[in-house]
Amino acid sequence: MLNTLRDITQAVASAHSLETALEVLVSSTKAAMETQCCSVYILEQQELVLSATDGLEKSAVGRVRMPLTQGLVGLAAEREEAVNLADARLHPRFKLFPEVAEEEYRAFLAVPIIYQKAVVGVIVVQQASARQFSEGEEAFLMTLAAQLAMAIRGLKQKAQVSSLHQQILFQGTSASSGIAIAHAFVLGGEISLEQPDIRCEDIVLESNRLVAAMGRCKEAIGALSQRFDREQDEEVASIFNALQLLLDDASLGGEYAREVLLGWEAESAVSRVSLRYIQQFLAMEDPYLKERASDIRDLGQKVLRQLIEPERLELEPDKPVILVTKEADATMLAEFPRQKLAGIVTELGGVNSHAAILARALGVPAITGVEQLLSADIDQKLLVVNASRGQLMVSPSPAIVSEYRSLISAQKALQRQYAQELTLPSVMLDGKRIRLYLNAGLLSGVASEIAEGADGIGLYRTEIPFMLQQRFPSESEQVKVYQQVLSAASGRPVVMRTLDVGGDKPLPYFPIKEDNPFLGWRGIRLSLDHPELFLVQLRAMLQAGAEGKQLSILLPMVSNLDEIDQALAYLEQAHVELKNDVNSNIKMPRIGIMLEVPAMLYQLDEVAKRVDFVSVGSNDLTQYLLAVDRNNPRVSSLFDSYHPGILRALHQARLDCEYHHLDISICGELAGEPMGAILLVAMGYHQLSMNQGSLARINYLLRRVSGEDLAQLLAQALSLSNGFQVRELVKEYLTLQGLVTILN
Template sequence: MLKTLRDITQAVAAATSLESALSLLVSQTRLAMSTQCCSIYLVEYQALSSEAAATLTQTFINQTSSISHQSTPSEPVLVLSATEGLAPSSVGRVSMPITQGLVGLVAEREEAINLADARLHPRFKLFPEVEEEEYRAFLAVPIIYQQQVLGVIVVQQADLRQFDEGEEAFLMTLAAQLAVVLRGLKNKAAVTNVQQKVVFKGTMAASGIAIAHAYVLGGAIPLEQPQLRCQDPVVESLRLNSAIVRCRDSISSLSQKFEREQANEVSSIFSALLSLLDNESLAGEYLKEVSQGWQAETAVSRVSLNYIQQFMAMADPYLKERANDIRELGQRILRLLIEPGRLALEPDKPVILVAKEIDATLLAEFPRQKLAGIVTELGGVNAHAAILARALGVPAMIGVEQVLATDIDSQLLVLNATRGQLLVAPSPAIINEYRNLISIDKAKQKQFQDELANPCETLDGHKTQLFLNAGLLSGLADDVVQGADGIGLYRTEILFMLHQRFPSEQEQIKVYRQVLDAAGTRPVVMRTLDVGGDKPLPYFPINEDNPFLGWRGIRLSLDHPELLLMQLRAMIQAGGVGTQLQILLPMVSNLDEIDQAVGYLEQAYQELKSECDAKIVKPSIGIMLEVPALLYQLDDVATRVDFVSVGSNDLTQYLLAVDRNNPNVSALFDSYHPGILRALKRALDDCRRLGLDISICGELAGEPLGALLLIAMGYDKLSMNHASLGKINYLLRRVQRDELRVLLDTVLRLPNGQQVRAKLIEFLTQQELAWLLE
């Protein structure tokens, strides 16, 4: 049964179009279940009349899809999209609202229906054009992806009998496995249809709007390539040979890596792929096709598809599985032919970078003047790359499902990251509308910037210090730092990410001095190396099942005291005799870690005192409050450190047990969850009671709604990205803290973050400040 499920899913996934995929699905499912009829209905949306819009059920009003085809109000309908057993002429012509028929009932209830005689059910509706009069037995299962019904798969028989439990379980399992595949195929079909306006949806990682062409990195390379002849077989052979050699070198490096790690089973996989690259195997077949006049891409495609078909037809399970090896190798070679060193090909004008996932190193290396926006399938709003995008002021959107499965490379895009929308090939009217929005936004930013020099003080006299979060020297220009009261978080790990090895002590001293000089006499909080989790170093890989619960932050530094001591020495020397520098320890989870780190700071300080003629000062030291356990040990923490900085991103992640980089649960990551707000309030109250200085450097501080809550709680040191400084300053100088305290008492009693936001927006609306959220 598992083999049958896998074969059907793989066949559908390998299809080149939605139509062929659905045709394969119904034919193979009918055979697998030995039934007379199998059909699939897909949910589509059609425009509503004003009367219909008024009566549309709230359930479907609240549903959102990752792709839509019109902006007018619409209702879901089920369209017969493929069948084997019903009249072929009815495909695409028969449709029904989900409020009608048995198939509609399955979609409406989001559950399977299994009937011995469908005609006896009150929701049975006969469509004469489908010619289903002979069928009685009826089993239908919804295809659901992330709470959204994509369609319904139906099997029918003439016999009066109920499908058994095994058959029902098989169809439900198949539907669950196919959901992701069908979503991607529907998206691809929509993008290739230029008559439709296509809107992908995702989650904002960095606000803003961008209009530019797509620049796809790591997109899906299909094996099905155009059948093109070449003009010069010798030139094509050289291209192909170069790709084969580079592929062989890459696989060989991977194989050797796993051999060194004694991961023999993994190493054998790469050894098998290497053997396929011999001239006596696939590589020779590729070159043979080129010698017969085919283009290199076409040659790889023809050979791969031919052998895949042969191996898939074999009865032996082991030999059938080798088809996957041929597919993987073919796609590797095609990528080297189609995208040879894509990153090295700098675009000639600003682009919207589209990728599976983007790390901080890639963003730091990509030419800033050529980066208009970022779109990824994976990642989280508080992943390091997203934080860096906000620091760079680049609009970014994450969790855009299946975008790489579509052909959007080089297409004109409008990225409205603020609303979580990506428009593909928009009309000239829409482009003009968005250009107007960009002009309006620039005018707002100028207004904020013009007032940034004013002290941040509420209408009733409460003063707040606004600090800067930074990680790149390019983000510390004089005009940037001048608008802040200091640097509240300098992420030293970005320096480590930009090197191909650990930076030396002298290299670190040079950078840290530049950071301190940029701040003038204002305070600078430098965080020690914080890698692991979503922040790997390319030359120091960490492979863990649960990286956010693993070897990261201070844990890694304490396990490598040679690295920690070098960094502490560099910081102390850069700080010199001033008191400007403060050192921050990340990911602290227990008191022993604080004691060890403080001991290493003392060791570094004493070593330098004996080595250096110049006078030096030991910096103050603090911890990031990220691990919830320390919320209950602040009395002990206060005897060991000078200050606390709340990292609201990780604190939220750990309190809610949500991987902030996982789009499947990204909706659960909510910094406005009342439980999170109460934890932040408790941290502040305890620190004030203990006389322990406290600030907050998480993303919440740079959000207008978040800043209101933090000021209401009593926080008076907020650290944020430069793009947020002007807006937060503008906002806080137009509200009263006493009113905010009353508001806080109300929101802390609310049951969820959605209601908290609604209450805060209501407050801003009353103050005529809601436009700051647009």
């Protein structure tokens, strides 16, 4: 039964159109369950539409529609559970549609197809004889529906996007607010294996194109193979080795070449050979040989990508685009030409991944978790990204584009209004001074950012320069970078965090493969395991800070007191080495830890005896307190920094630090959000660090609120049940203060 489920799922998922997928589904399911009829209804605008059938009248497909409140199919969708009847005609919700010719069927089993709490459609099996479908049959159909939900939803969206005259709306999660209008630039999208059959005029030219493409493909696969060889992952490495062998003259590579010699263009040749062999392997009975069809498809798509988009990152100058990709890492965004990046849309990644944080730092609108996007044909189509609402519009109407251009103009006007006060200190109506610091990572632009109103750098992410290298930077290279950052701050405080890689921040030259990287080898854990790297970084920081008091050092991902003690011992060692070898006047900087592992919330008394300050990383602290992977779009709705439990933890941490005379600040994303900033200030946080794009807005907001009002607001917020209620409460407060537009 498992093999049957897998075969049906793979066949549906590999289909290139919704119509084909549903036809495969009904015929395969009918055969597997040995029933007389199988049909699929797809939900469209709150109506269930008969979309494929094997057993009912074919002419009824697309014509029969029913609201959720009607019929047994509607009952399954409405209740979101299976409906299993021995004789459907006896049920009061039974409704006969004469055009489908189903009067002969009595036994009825309908199962809803649900994806992320939303009904996508219903799959139905029927038989003429009156009998109850067994528990095993019902379980099989439910399992099949669950496995196929994502694929059917994705194919449905793809079918919609293929219609050039229909505006399509995709929903994701806002990662960096703002609006962008530009054409799509799909990086790493699906290359269709079904290329048109086109005869070539120059066989030699096409042969050379094919050879060059296969050569690049071999190099790319070889690099992957070597990487996994180094990691001693033999199973994965063997997959890439097998793909390389398929490119040999004695295998598919030779078949591609012979097809070109028969007069076909290179793309057509690869497509024709691949489809021919895939069909042959799928027809085989042996399960192992049948699986090899996926290898042929994979290789064909890799070669086609080298033929179709070999140098995809070479963009036309002065043409901003919206980057559409499966998952954007920090390195990709850092290397992408900023002037050409209008927006970012990804299938994977969470709103607090470091790629999303970098997008906010760059001021680029970004949406994550837009599933099945790469399977849609949207490359070079006009897009509107409304990142504030997590919406992506494909091929919008001129009226929609005009409306959003007006919104962009209005937002720019608000930004200019905020910027007019940026040089003024952040002082609340009751005279309380709030220090606003900058979160920074990229060296470029730091000087101008600091000049625009920040009280200093509250978090300098040293891992970003590491990510942009092809090796670990040397001590002298690090000293130079850190000196430039300190110089750009013009005497104002700078907090430098030691190397924080792992999790969603891999180094290309130091890959870390873990099942659960966010609970794994990252932050201070990695540094302490590699003292040779840690000491180099500490010496570089100390030399850059030299004799001044400008520098503070921050230790990430601290989960126990021993880690603090070990790190302090290495810092002392680095200091002694420099005093002996370089400069005896080098001062010890202030030392702090990131407060992001929940256990440390309960040891602040001991922390205060060891370090000078703590800086709250609200992103990871929220992730660990709520047990939610902040990069996983499937649970992104559960990641909520406004959860009353999170707010209470932040409030208690501030009170405990005050009691133990421990300086506390916050550098997580919450500090740069208007709602978050006023709640944090109400708790007593007087040092907020944020991305440059948030500084003017937060400064403008805090200059118009008073501590007394915020204290009452906080008391109400901490007594609420969930994050939604908290946000509604704060929104109501901002509305009463005439400040609600600051949320746009």
